Amino acid sequence: MKFENLLAEVGGFGKYQITLIVLLVIPRVTLPFHFLLNNFIAAIPSHHCDISHLDADGILGNLSKEERLTISIPEQEDGTPASCHMFSYPQFYLLANNTNTSELSIVECQNGWEYDNSTFKSALAAEFDLVCDRRGLNKATATIFFTGVMVGAAIFGWLSDRYGRKRMLMVSYLSAIVFAVASALSQSFIMFAIMRFFTGMGITGISIISIVLCVEWADIEHRTLAGVMISLDWSISTMILPGIAYLVNDWRSLIVTVTAPLVMAVITWRWIPESARWLIANGRLEEAHLYLSKCASTNNRENRLKAIEPQTLANVIIAENKGDRKYSYRDLVRSPNMRKLAVFTGITWFGVAFTYYGISLNISGFGLNLYLTQFIFGAIEMPAKLLAYLCLDKLGRRYSQVATLIATGSCIGITILIPRDLWLPRTVVAVLGKGFSETSFTCVFLYTTELYPTVLRQNGLGYCSFVARVGVSLAPLVSLLDEVWLPLPQVLFCAVALIAGLLTLLLPETQNVLLPETIEDVEQTRKRSVCSSLD
Secondary structure, three states, X not given: OXXXXXXXXXXXXXXXXXXXXXXXXXXXXXXXXXXXXXXXXOOOOOEEEOOHHHHHOOOOOOOXXXXXXXXXXXXXXXXXXXXOEEEXXXXXXXXXXXXXXXXXXXXXXXXXXXXXXXXXXXXXXXXXXXXXXXXXXXXXHHHHHHHHHHHHHHHHHHHHHHHOHHHHHHHXXXXXXXXXXXXXXOOOHHHHHXXXXXXXXXXXXXXXXXXXXXXXXOOHHHHHHHHHHHHXXXXXXXXXXXXXXXXXXXXXXXXXXXXXXXXXXXXXXXXXXXXXXXXXXXXXXXXXXXXXXXXXXXXXXXXXXXXXXXHHHHHOOOOOXXXXXXXXXXXXXXXXHHHHHHHHHHHHHHHHHHHHHHHHOOOOOOOOOHHHHHHHHXXXXXXXXXXXXXXXXXXXXXXXXXHHHHHHHHHHHHHHHOOOOOHHHHHHHHHHHHHHHXXXXXXXXXXXXXXXXXXXXXXXXXXXXXXXXXXXXXXXXXXXXXXXXXXXXXXXXXXXXXXXXXXXXXXXOOOOOOOOOOHHHHHHHOHHHHHHHHO
């Protein structure tokens, strides 16, 4: 008997699985909060050089605020005060005529900056002066966080296959809470950067473990539905985030607020089951039987499991050195087909994540209000989920992944051709690209989970998430290349999406295929389908 047959006996998608999804949604709502938090805590408020020292010296006298700015700070092309420069000394005669300021002596800000607090009560950039020549540090806050996510994906992927899904889920809860609160209490940028790195490490465990638990408890018929359902929390939270950020416009309080759901997750963790697949593959038959019994009872199928004893489960998943062998990332490259899967899934994940965050972390670049743009980007993800479900169900995993990646790249390419002053069509195309990129992300989580065997599923997903976070970490830095050539970031995002989409064609189809349990399943049982696609 295969595990899929056993799962069908106890209920492959009933009350037990619905309860599991609900319990996993509680911690998962904080994922988009933290992943997109940089759009708000690292937003740069309007600013100009601080000229308060001139007031202290009595130089400016009784001049109005506008007059003080006129004689102290040069104007930009749009008529607003320059952000990073000031006159070397007050130019009083500018009040009487319109002398060309380009010929006057201009220097960089000498005494810090004055910030506009009308939008943000407190912003990270304002508190630590991450502007002008320190602007790169502000962009780097997202890179630092996603570097932590990248490292955490590798660590939690390995630990979850070795010590179990449930136990590592609690570790990720606690570490994310501790380091997130510590980052909110940071008194220096260095401390903040370190704490955000470790917050990213903790958060990623929730992401990769929850999706695997969900899929491993669902039967073949409902795997697509389960994968899409558990991803809905991301879309809903993405729409809620701008509302929370608008109401809580202090960056320290905002970090604590978006982390709060994890406290409830810690409380409800006790009711989350361990993966029965993982328990059987690791020889823990009594525990597996206990969870399967609970599943059968909750789904009103108690009679279906009476004839099955714990020892019988040993034949459900035949694994080499069951319970003794500890799998690691090296097993991803030891055999031919696993090695090919690792290469091509890594490329796919890099392309998906690089383009998704290339769009998501650029919400200020389309001429709309920051909060409104974030809400629109979140709202488009709901129909994107429906599109993902229809594509996965009708087209299969592989062609869905290819189509959504190419569509994302095409939308990014079109925005390059639309003049920047035409903000409405640029925003419409960008929103469509965001929708396709979200569909692509939904597909890749389910697709990858089905490709890797149970004994290496978390290692495989951890590795893929690691590669993806390399792309995410690069996305904010690539945005800085607009200083070299304005369209260059979009050109790179477009090219990566198209190339990754085409290479995804080299992966096998997994729709309506049994989940592989061991490496041997990938190399032997599924050898024909894998080799025909990869070789």
